[in-house]
Amino acid sequence: MNAASGVTVHLLIAEPFQEGPAATSTSDALRRLGPAVQLELHHEVRVAAAALRGRHADLAVLDCRLGDDLWSLLQRAGEGATPAIVVGEAGDEAFALRAFRAGAAACVARGPALADELSIAAREQLQWIRRIKASVPPDGSKENVDNVSRYSRHVIENMNSAVLVIDRDAMVSYANPTAERVLGAGPGELTRRDIRDWFPGAAPGDVLPLQTLENGTCFRGVETVLTRADGTLIPTGISCAPLVDAKGIREGAVAIFQDLTEIKQLQRQVLQTEKMASIGQLAAGVAHEINNPMGFIHANLSQLTEYLDDFQKVWAHVEGLRNASGREVLDGQEVREAASALDATIQAVDANFLMRDFGTAIRESLEGSERIRAIVTDLRAFSHQDTAERALCDVNRALDSTAHIVWTMMKHSVVLTKQYAELAPVVCFPMQLKQVFMNLLVNAYQAIEERAALEELRGEIRLRTELQGEEVLITVSDNGAGMPKSTLDRIFDPFFTTKEVGVGTGLGLSTSFNLIRNHGGTLRVESEPGRGTSFEVRLPLGDADELL
Amino acid sequence: MSEPLPVVLLVDDEKHILSALSRSLRREGYEILTAGSADEALQLLSERQVDLIVSDQKMPGTHGIAFLTEVERGGSRVPRILLTGWPEEIPQPEIARAGITALLPKPWDDAELKSTLRSCLAR
Numbered sequence: 001m002n003a004a005s006g007v008t009v010h011l012l013i014a015e016p017f018q019e020g021p022a023a024t025s026t027s028d029a030l031r032r033l034g035p036a037v038q039l040e041l042h043h044e045v046r047v048a049a050a051a052l053r054g055r056h057a058d059l060a061v062l063d064c065r066l067g068d069d070l071w072s073l074l075q076r077a078g079e080g081a082t083p084a085i086v087v088g089e090a091g092d093e094a095f096a097l098r099a100f101r102a103g104a105a106a107c108v109a110r111g112p113a114l115a116d117e118l119s120i121a122a123r124e125q126l127q128w129i130r131r132i133k134a135s136v137p138p139d140g141s142k143e144n145v146d147n148v149s150r151y152s153r154h155v156i157e158n159m160n161s162a163v164l165v166i167d168r169d170a171m172v173s174y175a176n177p178t179a180e181r182v183l184g185a186g187p188g189e190l191t192r193r194d195i196r197d198w199f200p201g202a203a204p205g206d207v208l209p210l211q212t213l214e215n216g217t218c219f220r221g222v223e224t225v226l227t228r229a230d231g232t233l234i235p236t237g238i239s240c241a242p243l244v245d246a247k248g249i250r251e252g253a254v255a256i257f258q259d260l261t262e263i264k265q266l267q268r269q270v271l272q273t274e275k276m277a278s279i280g281q282l283a284a285g286v287a288h289e290i291n292n293p294m295g296f297i298h299a300n301l302s303q304l305t306e307y308l309d310d311f312q313k314v315w316a317h318v319e320g321l322r323n324a325s326g327r328e329v330l331d332g333q334e335v336r337e338a339a340s341a342l343d344a345t346i347q348a349v350d351a352n353f354l355m356r357d358f359g360t361a362i363r364e365s366l367e368g369s370e371r372i373r374a375i376v377t378d379l380r381a382f383s384h385q386d387t388a389e390r391a392l393c394d395v396n397r398a399l400d401s402t403a404h405i406v407w408t409m410m411k412h413s414v415v416l417t418k419q420y421a422e423l424a425p426v427v428c429f430p431m432q433l434k435q436v437f438m439n440l441l442v443n444a445y446q447a448i449e450e451r452a453a454l455e456e457l458r459g460e461i462r463l464r465t466e467l468q469g470e471e472v473l474i475t476v477s478d479n480g481a482g483m484p485k486s487t488l489d490r491i492f493d494p495f496f497t498t499k500e501v502g503v504g505t506g507l508g509l510s511t512s513f514n515l516i517r518n519h520g521g522t523l524r525v526e527s528e529p530g531r532g533t534s535f536e537v538r539l540p541l542g543d544a545d546e547l548l
Numbered sequence: 549m550s551e552p553l554p555v556v557l558l559v560d561d562e563k564h565i566l567s568a569l570s571r572s573l574r575r576e577g578y579e580i581l582t583a584g585s586a587d588e589a590l591q592l593l594s595e596r597q598v599d600l601i602v603s604d605q606k607m608p609g610t611h612g613i614a615f616l617t618e619v620e621r622g623g624s625r626v627p628r629i630l631l632t633g634w635p636e637e638i639p640q641p642e643i644a645r646a647g648i649t650a651l652l653p654k655p656w657d658d659a660e661l662k663s664t665l666r667s668c669l670a671r
């Protein structure tokens with residue numbers, strides 16, 4: 001990396017004084033690192049410790065021949081966040097392990113290749129330290145350099161968050177590999193790029209790192225969209241903090257961001273799954289309500305066909321009697337016989353009963369078909385404004401049609417009371433709103449069933465709407481089982497459910513919460529165990545002009 | 549006097565279903581009793597001997613399966629038919645536990661209803 005050259009780094013070595021072959025001496029090995037590495041050699045443990053406390057070294061190399069003093073020096077290095085390489089005897093794995101546990105950045109074995117291995121390990125550490133140093137403007141104070149270099153190389157380079165350091169002119173001075181990946185750039189390609197490149201067309205106020213540069217504002221996890229060079233939009237959660245020197249002068253800014261593309265996709269999938277699940281629930285309820293009337297209408301129709309057969313038999317004898325009685329010269333015998341045959345058939349088929357029951361069967365079937373018609377009307381009202389678009393919506397109507405549909409599956413155990421106020425239309429996604437109402441209603445119904453299993457209960461769900469200033473307030477309350485505080489605290493968590501497997505997935509409320517929040521509204525709850533629960537949705541009316 | 553007619557108990561919360569079932573079975577030569585709930589049916593069973601039970605599955609309060617399981621637990625050997633819109637959804641072990649002789653779909657076919665009842669009674 002170009003930007004990394006021309007920077008001096010400071011290396012502290014601690015080894016006991018001894019005369020020996022140069023190849024096994026740590027300091028001799030390190031001399032190969034070149035003039036850009038400033039060496040500071042210590043033989044005195046106390047002096048070395050003081051130097052480490054002073055935190056001016058970028059890297060420490062500690063030799064195992066120091067004995068137990070090595071561990072205290074290693075600890076000191078850790079306290080000062082100075083990375084340390086430890087030199088151990090070849091084959092002493094227990095030592096190496098202990099060194100790593102004690103925080104060593106690397107462990108190198110003494111042996112014929114010590115010089116090479118040590119310089120490789122040191123180079124690796126130094127390369128990173130150089131990059132960090134290079135990312136700080138040359139006039140940056142020592143304090144700052146130290147602050148930045150305190151981050152461990154492994155943390156920054158391997159972390160799953162993207163890190164960008166920008167200078168005073170909003171130019172990138174450092175980017176970690178994740179930043180390169182997220183922004184679709186090759187290694188080193190981001191350096192000296194203008195941060196504004198990823199915010200094309202944005203007002204300066206909307207480019208968060210610029211705000212940090214100019215006003216020193218910190219941001220944490222703000223959702224913002226970056227645009228890659230190839231035009232791909234990347235939703236990210238970004239945090240920014242200014243880089244300030246010891247005198248409090250801003251020298252740049254650090255931006256850490258997370259690619260939210262996958263999370264967004266997952267969120268959409270969850271929304272979709274939730275929608276499918278609620279619609280499945282609804283469909284099952286509706287199917288059952290239609291199935292019963294279909295059952296008896298179907299049976300009645302087959303029965304009525306049989307009745308008609310019987311009536312036809314009777315009718316044949318009526319014809320016979322008409323013929324006999326219509327002759328110019330009446331044959332008394334013929335008429336009598338025809339009449340008694342008619343009588344016999346009437347008796348045989350029980351025509352009087354058939355007459356009465358024919359009427360009953362038709363009346364009952366009509367009632368059944370009326371029920372089916374009502375359900376279809378409800379479904380039609382419910383699917384009104386089934387649009388993924390933002391629209392002006394009559395909240396009373398959305399609530400009422402949803403309640404009716406859900407009610408078809410619970411009318412045996414629940415009465416519904418409604419208190420709707422005159423409302424102004426709300427700018428919203430009508431289908432999402434209905435999805436929320438459906439979740440609240442199904443939950444209320446399930447809570448009532450839960451309580452009804454324990455005690456005699458007349459289930460009741462109350463729906464209320466109100467206009468409060470620029471907000472619409474919708475309340476769905478039930479007299480079901482209610483919730484203890486421990487449940488109440490978690491109901492908006494995804495996948496939190498107290499229901500059996502197959503009954504609840506625990507997505508209803510977390511989805512509802514998000515949908516309402518996306519509408520700029522709030523979802524609140526009050527509950528008393530054994531008494532009931534009340535959910536309150538607040539929605540801003542919104543600006544109808546936005547729809548134009 | 550001829551032999552007493554076989555007694556069939558029909559159980560469904562929907563009275564129009566009871567009415568339609570009775571209508572279908574009118575010419576089959578049964579004495580028909582009806583109950584609007586599992587509780588009512590159990591009450592009836594404690595008072596009368598029956599030869600066949602036909603029960604709906606989905607009823608408020610006790611469902612068909614639970615009701616028939618209770619009948620089974622009482623040691624009854626009466627053949628029993630479960631009427632349901634979703635026959636596939638009832639697990640086999642529950643069917644066995646309730647001692648169910650046959651399942652009938654809802655809506656039912658008139659001829660199938662009659663033949664199923666006949667074969668259950670012939671057992």
Ligand SMILES: Nc1ncnc2c1ncn2[C@@H]1O[C@H](COP(=O)(O)OP(=O)(O)OP(=O)(O)O)[C@@H](O)[C@H]1O
Nearest residue numbers: 443444447491497498499504505506507508509533
């Ligand atoms: N009206 C209510 N009364 C009592 N408890 C409720 C009520 N609404 C929600 N809860 C509690 O909150 C939990 C979470 O509700 P949520 O709607 O998110 O999931 P669920 O109903 O369990 O499953 P799903 O809605 O995905 O089918 C429920 O399991 C239940 O314990």
Ligand SMILES: [Mg+2]
Nearest residue numbers: 439443508509
């Ligand atoms: Mg729910």
